Amino acid sequence: MSLAPGFEDPVLEGQGAFRGVLNAMARPGSVQALAGLPQAPAPLSPVAAAIALTLVDHDTPLWLDPALAASQPLRAWLAFHCGAPVVDSPAASAFALIAEPLAMPPLGSFALGSETYPDRSTTLIVQVQGFHDEGPLLSGPGLAAPRRFGALPLPSDFWVQLRGNRALFPRGVDVLLAAPDSLAALPRSLQVEAD
Amino acid sequence: MTTPDPAYNFAYLDEQTKRMIRRAILKAVAIPGYQVPFASREMPMPYGWGTGGVQVTAALLGPEDVLKVIDQGADDTTNAVSIRAFFKRTAGVATTERTEEATIIQTRHRIPETPLTAKQILVYQVPIPEPLRFLEPRETETRTMHALQDYGLMHVKLYEDIATHGHIATTYAYPVKVAGRYVTDPSPTPKFDNPKMNRNAALQLFGAGREQRIYAIPPHTEVVSLDFEDHPFSVQTWDRPCELCGATDSFLDEVVMDDQGRRMFVCSDSDHCARRRSARPEAAA
Amino acid sequence: MYVSVKGGERAIRNAHRLLDKARRGDPGLPAISAAQIDQQLALAVDRVMTEGSLFDRELAALAIRQARGDLIEAIFLVRAYRTTLPRFGASVPVDTAAMTLRRRISATFKDLPGGQLLGPTFDYTQRLLDLDPEAPTAEGAPQTATAEEAAVPRVTDILGRDGLIEAEDGSEAPVADLTRDPLAFPAGRDLRLQSLARGDEGFLLALGYSTQRGYARTHPFAGEIRIGFVQVELYLEELGFAVVIGEIEVTEVQTVNQFKGSASAPPQFTRGYGLTFGYCERKAMSMALVDRALRWRELGEDDKGAPAQDEEFVLSHADNVQATGFVEHLKLPHYVDFQSELELVRKLRREQEERRASLEAAE
Numbered sequence: 120m121s122l123a124p125g126f127e128d129p130v131l132e133g134q135g136a137f138r139g140v141l142n143a144m145a146r147p148g149s150v151q152a153l154a155g156l157p158q159a160p161a162p163l164s165p166v167a168a169a170i171a172l173t174l175v176d177h178d179t180p181l182w183l184d185p186a187l188a189a190s191q192p193l194r195a196w197l198a199f200h201c202g203a204p205v206v207d208s209p210a211a212s213a214f215a216l217i218a219e220p221l222a223m224p225p226l227g228s229f230a231l232g233s234e235t236y237p238d239r240s241t242t243l244i245v246q247v248q249g250f251h252d253e254g255p256l257l258s259g260p261g262l263a264a265p266r267r268f269g270a271l272p273l274p275s276d277f278w279v280q281l282r283g284n285r286a287l288f289p290r291g292v293d294v295l296l297a298a299p300d301s302l303a304a305l306p307r308s309l310q311v312e313a314d
Numbered sequence: 315m316t317t318p319d320p321a322y323n324f325a326y327l328d329e330q331t332k333r334m335i336r337r338a339i340l341k342a343v344a345i346p347g348y349q350v351p352f353a354s355r356e357m358p359m360p361y362g363w364g365t366g367g368v369q370v371t372a373a374l375l376g377p378e379d380v381l382k383v384i385d386q387g388a389d390d391t392t393n394a395v396s397i398r399a400f401f402k403r404t405a406g407v408a409t410t411e412r413t414e415e416a417t418i419i420q421t422r423h424r425i426p427e428t429p430l431t432a433k434q435i436l437v438y439q440v441p442i443p444e445p446l447r448f449l450e451p452r453e454t455e456t457r458t459m460h461a462l463q464d465y466g467l468m469h470v471k472l473y474e475d476i477a478t479h480g481h482i483a484t485t486y487a488y489p490v491k492v493a494g495r496y497v498t499d500p501s502p503t504p505k506f507d508n509p510k511m512n513r514n515a516a517l518q519l520f521g522a523g524r525e526q527r528i529y530a531i532p533p534h535t536e537v538v539s540l541d542f543e544d545h546p547f548s549v550q551t552w553d554r555p556c557e558l559c560g561a562t563d564s565f566l567d568e569v570v571m572d573d574q575g576r577r578m579f580v581c582s583d584s585d586h587c588a589r590r591r592s593a594r595p596e597a598a599a
Numbered sequence: 600m601y602v603s604v605k606g607g608e609r610a611i612r613n614a615h616r617l618l619d620k621a622r623r624g625d626p627g628l629p630a631i632s633a634a635q636i637d638q639q640l641a642l643a644v645d646r647v648m649t650e651g652s653l654f655d656r657e658l659a660a661l662a663i664r665q666a667r668g669d670l671i672e673a674i675f676l677v678r679a680y681r682t683t684l685p686r687f688g689a690s691v692p693v694d695t696a697a698m699t700l701r702r703r704i705s706a707t708f709k710d711l712p713g714g715q716l717l718g719p720t721f722d723y724t725q726r727l728l729d730l731d732p733e734a735p736t737a738e739g740a741p742q743t744a745t746a747e748e749a750a751v752p753r754v755t756d757i758l759g760r761d762g763l764i765e766a767e768d769g770s771e772a773p774v775a776d777l778t779r780d781p782l783a784f785p786a787g788r789d790l791r792l793q794s795l796a797r798g799d800e801g802f803l804l805a806l807g808y809s810t811q812r813g814y815a816r817t818h819p820f821a822g823e824i825r826i827g828f829v830q831v832e833l834y835l836e837e838l839g840f841a842v843v844i845g846e847i848e849v850t851e852v853q854t855v856n857q858f859k860g861s862a863s864a865p866p867q868f869t870r871g872y873g874l875t876f877g878y879c880e881r882k883a884m885s886m887a888l889v890d891r892a893l894r895w896r897e898l899g900e901d902d903k904g905a906p907a908q909d910e911e912f913v914l915s916h917a918d919n920v921q922a923t924g925f926v927e928h929l930k931l932p933h934y935v936d937f938q939s940e941l942e943l944v945r946k947l948r949r950e951q952e953e954r955r956a957s958l959e960a961a962e
Contacts, residue, residue, distance in 0.1 A: 130324045134376040137336050141374075144343045145517045145532045146432075174340075176333050213337075234461035238341040238350045260346045260493045261532040263515070289495065293344045306344035308493060308532075328683070351781035358679040361924030363931065386934045393931050395607040423935045441928065452911055454784050479947055485939035504939040524921050526781040550942055567934050568941065582935055 125200040136173040143304035146261045148268035152301045160192035162218045164246045167297040175201040182212035186219045217245045226280045237289035244295045256312035318406035325372040325405040335373040342530035347492030349527040365523030367439035380408045382416035387424035387582035425507040427564045427586040430516035438501040440522040445489040445499040491538045506549045506565045511537040556581045559590035633660035645877025651677030675920045691832045695851045697750045698827040705754045706821040713751030754823040755853045764868040798917030800882040806907045807888030815905030817891045822855035850875045852883040861899040
């Protein structure tokens, strides 16, 4: 069995992907294009794969949703390129890869950190089809002015869950949304306006 | 841009170390003002000389970046020169002294006078990241104080100043509250620079190597200097302009001219000063 | 007119040229080789390897030469180099009972299996400075006892057979590594020992000494000091067993300390542990004293508020590379902060003057 390659240039493409993720995290709801994408085995999308290669390694327990966990070629690809231990419990993960957002576990089931170490929490990497600006009104650190933002598909109660996540601050999860050629981020500091 | 030294990985750090630092930076951005522990590496420069800032910069840098390094506001101070040379050698990146040309600015003790933009990242070198450290030396204690938002000790300290001196006697490393939650050390910048941190368009990242902490202030984030209603925060002012460029709104360094008590006051931000002088050719003579 | 000082780059370049010149000293004298440093200043090499956390005699010797004999600077050079090296894995724990001994003494038993072996020690030398300008040479070949063929049991193992000393935790759990994870408190003993092993000899010496003088006294005996060579083995997944990858010299010190027993433990002796690369006896002894003092919590002893009992204090300040960097950073420019303080002092003085003037006017 031949293994699909990772980044063509791990140093520079990893750096480029990181700056994309950092920009997204620093400016919640802004859409950041990513180039130099790896081709990982399905159902992991190229952008989600780029984020995984950039941030995930031996030191970061990884949770895979059932759709991803079912793919043996993908598990082999992740084992070779990232080397992260795959864990069964979302609460034990530093990163979670989610290919089917509609079936994702509630945000509260992931690691939320503690009051003294809020950084010991899960970062979710969620694959979506695309972004739009008809979602809820977002505000908070990183936003000069409130903006509307949405992504598809997401669970119907996703934004309610995200408000619950904000209520835990500084505990909580951070969410990276991976579209086919771009990404956006929803850090825990984000305020989501109620409907 | 020059060719980076092939004896080292791009920007010196190995990729695993960069991933570890990048993860810490993302957590820092998501929890504004919170000090994220990170496994700071031993760098080929002494602790206390910018190892934290250097590691953050190394984790950010790409070949498209233009780097500016300042110490005390100036590009030509020896430690700034040394750090700039380090990145020129290990990453081959373009460097500049002009604030507006830079994509990444690494700084010690100052924020440039030229307003920063959304395309820029300001990286601070931080010696002691814990604003409560001088009130409580124990990490285990200060961590709990942050968890409980128990900042009474800090207010007491500031108020004692007022009782003794009539006003708050902290002039640099003046504590701020970030996004209404964490009390944070602005690194030992003069309090003159505190207002520039508030709702800055640029991302501000802070690296403390010896103390193994990274923290962040995202763009457009509210940063409030701690004060009291009857003793509002105020910044230093000078009763004279910069004697080189005439600026009345910049932080001034005092230069001793002779042993007869002659003094001269000039901008600490060397780029700001040089630019103002070149814009006034008649004064440059 | 005043022109802001330019030319930091040129100044640095010239300072470094001066350094190179000063390092070489009088060019009329032969340059010292790394091999000479390794052989004739071997204890300096041992200290640099220990606190630099890298067993490589040649690199340590080169670092000492480059650092002009400044051992903390040499340790720094070794550390900075070490971080760039790839990691292949962790060795299996070295077996110090199987050590090829060079020195072995116990202050607790007059005679014991394996005997006392003084080895190349400064002990019992009369510290009379040898004023012969020629280097002292060995007079005649020393007579040494033939090394024991069989493994020499550790004193603590002899005590352990009768349950008179606490049993060591034989846990196979992975050990902490402060070079890979940020220091966090409370620290386990594994992390504490790593920090002490890398820690500054002078700092640990002073702390260990303070425990002897009553700042959290632990009633220590030098159970055993053993110095010699141990094999380093690496477990190879592909082979399914461990193979010897080399031999290193180490110093191991185990102190035997009084312990009255607690609600959960019978009266028995407890241990302090010290381990270094090479021949670093003073460091290893100091380390064992401080290790024991730091164990007050797990042994149910009182916190006497002594510096050597304070894990945050000890671990945060033991590293001389960190300490020297931060102390020496005071050399860096602080114009801006100083300017702020200067303005404040002037303002405070002005205000005081005004107050006095208005008081005098009112009188």
